[in-house]
Amino acid sequence: MNSRKITTQISKAADFLNVKKWDYGASFSNDFSVQVDKGEAKQLKATQKQVITIRVWNESNLVGITTTSDISESGIKKALNQANLASDFGNKNEGTEFSPLAKDPIKLKEVKISNPVGIKKLLTLLREAEVKLIKSHESIKSVPYNGLSESFFERVYANSDGAFRSYSKSQAVLYLYARAEEEDKKPRSSGSIKLGYGVDDIDIEACIKEASNKTISHLNYSPIKTDKYLICFSPESFLTIINAFSSMFNARSILDGVSLSKKNSIGEKLSTEALNIYDDGLHEKNISSSPFDGEGTPTKRLCLINKGKIENFIHSESTARIFKTNPTGHAGLGSKVSVSPDWIVVEKSKENYDLKTSLDHSNYQGEFVYIEELNAIHAGVRASQGSFSLPFDGWLYKNGTKISIEAATVAGDIKYLLKNIVNIESNQEVTPSGISPHIWVDELSITGDA
């Protein structure tokens, strides 16, 4: 069933139930994925899925919601009816309206929608990749976590005020996590993930090489002494930290009292003047971009930190109304509308005179810890308190040589971390979750086993 037809069906059912005001969001997807184990197909998977979320406003303008996978005529009627019943329990303290921008023009990126290559080709490509990765080094014994998938989906937003938006896209993902084993040593593991609009866009060779190099680089390891260290965050790990504490820029979190920021924190200095952070869901390198959010608001580039100071918060319709500003295109669609960032871009501002530019991860000769990847984010981050304690993969650099760190955690406070940025390297790197250069931070606590 196409999205226009569903919209018409919802409209008719709403008329029948005397529901005057409604909106809905839907996604329709087909996913195909494969996993392999030592040359054999392990699991082959195809998923057809449809999810529709309908909101209705009752006569008191309270909102009710229902989500269903049943898009038959009776399913849609039932969903509208349930949402109508749920509206009796709508939030009386904070109302929701249609986004005032739900009919504004949206910027659709010109991207090709790939055709499905099919399970057989996915399997062949992944088998070959697994073999190449295992052959790349004698210590690599297996690739226990691997997968190649392609997805095709359509997202829709429409409301009773005549707003209608939809877009379709395709996406492919390859991940390879290798396991290396050497006698009398602990197994070591690392990997790589690559995204593309289709399988043909994915640089499989680069994924193999990266997974191999990263895994091998951890073969010689040593425990690290518990102490405070100069830290260099890889682009990926710095973006992980920023995303984990994105409640600092999140108007919903501020209103809920779970953010470190307050309503009046715009302009607050968080970091060196050399730091700029944007949220840029439409960035050309963002494979997962969406031109509108759950409320139909167009996605756009937004400056979050400008020269070290908070410049903007991200908003839904209701938080924007409370903050007397416009929605920013970061809303979900739910009974309580969530707000979340799209794609973070970190860069060095022009005000970068206070940076220690001699700190360059490729040639710095002093002692520092390089954090390649942070793990267990859900467990080790206390966003409402600002603290973190996270295991990581990385190396200890000393006198130009490096050794992998056996097992360690880095702990600290996000405000302390941002204030203690001592260098922002010039080159930005593209990762699946955003863009960032290497970032240097002084004096963070590392707990190790030595």
Add this chain to the structure above:
Amino acid sequence: MLSSQIKSNGIEFGSCNKDLLEEIIFYGIGLGADFVEIFIENIDNASVLAEEDYITSVSPSFGKGAGIRIFKDKRDGFVSTNDLSKHGLMRSVSQAIEMLDITDKNKREVFNGLNKHKDYSLSKKTWIDEVPSIHEISEKLLVSTKSLKKNNKIITRKGSYSRNLQEVIIASSDGTYVSDIRLHQTVGLNVIASDAQYRSNGSRRFGSSGIPNEFRSWDHEKAANDVFESSMNMLYADYVDAGQMPVVLANKFGGVIFHEACGHLLETTQIERGTTPFENKLNKKIAHESVTAIDEGISEGSFGSLTVDDEGMEPEKTVLIKDGILKKFISDRAGELRTGHKRTGSGRRQNYSFAAASRMRNTYIAKGEYSKEDLINSISDGLYCKSMGGGSVGATGQFNFAVEEGYLIKNGKLTSPVKGATLIGEAKEVMPKISMCGNDLELAPGFCGSISGSVNVTVGQPHIKVDSITVGGR
């Protein structure tokens, strides 16, 4: 009633679907499959959120779907769909057959039809009418969040409830034909306390399966007191100093470490991947002799209990470790096929869009002979982990867990609260160091995310002492 009218020529919940299911299975076997499994579900869920003194979210959802799995040799193809019509299900079978590239249609397995229908849902059909209404839930949640308002340091108060009602039909070419209804309810409270630059969190979650009235008997006052106390105790806590030290882990949710760090390594999916150090350790010592560990799906009302697993098998009580010796792995159909370990009634999945995998149910360390005080008294300088947060286990078995509420132990006594602690280690190194188990086994509900999605589980243990573990801090 849960039963929904689905396309007349497709699956209908509440009706006999035997002929249609047999036709689909015959179709798959006829195309050359070794084994065909059909999992069909119909869900009716609801969740409610109370913040401060308002209901801020009521989210009902319903839907249906099917997951079809075909085995050929040791490979499996899995297709899921929302289309429960005969045509939709047949198409899914064809797709799975095609994915597996099955061409040898002469080598046919025998399918003798489905067994007599085992309907585990008969006594459960009234559950949907017995669970509390949204109105009743809202009222109680608001009373709960109100009772969290005990002083002006509490700046955020939340109460949440969710109910998942899942009706399933499972049929497969070994004759399995069962139906069941599962009900899971969970309720949680959490607060944030703040005073100047100090902040702390407090949270507790409760959950049950198969007890429609459970929410009504939930003691929200006790829960609120517990959450409030925890947040106040931790508000002015200092950061813990990092290092190696002995720790005592509290009962209930303290068992999350065993679940994550050891339990997952005893699932046959880990043997298949070659990522468990315990693969060749059956009947060998892998833990201190004081440790006996169990995974079962039969404790009445526990969050991880099942009447029948997602592959149609009744769950068993599986003794994983007995007096330190590894006795058994947790296995599902694919695990049995690929590793030889017999199924344990542990084939589980989040919903129809996941293939079942070997997953834990109610997993706990059995009680020992000591009191909590015996354990604490035995330590001169260490850490008491009263409440654990979440954690994770890396690809090489390294685990990391946050301690939500911790206290220093000095000369056998609990002293000051400390925050920011994480426990770091590896199961095969830590298990032999669990030297004392208390006599106060208790279970706690949780959600476990893994290969087949998020499933309801129970973790548990008595108080236990670990002789030495790395504590991360500042």
